[in-house]
Amino acid sequence: MNHVILFIGLFMSLLMVISLYRAIFGPTVLDRMIGANAIGSKTVVLLIIIGFGYRRVDMFVDIALAYALLNFIAVLAASRYFQKRKDLYDELS
Amino acid sequence: MDIVVTLLLFCGLIFFTGGAIGIIRFPDFYSRLHPAGKLDTMGSLFMMIGLALFNLHHLSLGSLLTSLKIILIMVFVFISSPTAVHAIVDAGVNAGLEPWSKGDKRR
Numbered sequence: 001m002n003h004v005i006l007f008i009g010l011f012m013s014l015l016m017v018i019s020l021y022r023a024i025f026g027p028t029v030l031d032r033m034i035g036a037n038a039i040g041s042k043t044v045v046l047l048i049i050i051g052f053g054y055r056r057v058d059m060f061v062d063i064a065l066a067y068a069l070l071n072f073i074a075v076l077a078a079s080r081y082f083q084k085r086k087d088l089y090d091e092l093s
Numbered sequence: 094m095d096i097v098v099t100l101l102l103f104c105g106l107i108f109f110t111g112g113a114i115g116i117i118r119f120p121d122f123y124s125r126l127h128p129a130g131k132l133d134t135m136g137s138l139f140m141m142i143g144l145a146l147f148n149l150h151h152l153s154l155g156s157l158l159t160s161l162k163i164i165l166i167m168v169f170v171f172i173s174s175p176t177a178v179h180a181i182v183d184a185g186v187n188a189g190l191e192p193w194s195k196g197d198k199r200r
Binding site for chain 2: 001004005008011012015018019021022028030031033034035037038041042044045048049052057058061062064065068069071072075076079080082083084
């Protein structure tokens, strides 16, 4: 069973690398925000899987809960900030 | 028990894979939000239920509390993830991004 957990964690790290492509090369700022949000929501699950790897789930669950809160607040604040920009199209060309 | 947990974890993995491929391959900003918003939420649901069941191997009060916390994280993700995606859509509409239509260049 531990091998299954390890495989799931490694595969999810690979998926985070795929999402990182959009966070780096996205044509606009909001595309980069989508990539960062997808990586954050995968990290919450990955933290609990790391907790099973170390056999300290009771500690890592609290870290995952704090990370979920922080991710939500960060995305909300960044989107409120970037909606005032009117020059998003200049980055496309 | 192990079979159920493995099945739930691989279901979540399939949903996460679809979300990641959708974020890469869709042609514009608004259509990219669709896999990012829905598939990640559903993948989190399956994975959290699987991990909470896996945590109940040694049944005690402590592990029951930990499983309850994992379910609590899942409830919070179910509320917060669509809200965050809606905020990003709102930012795109207010900034004046136009949706992609057929024949345009992929961006």
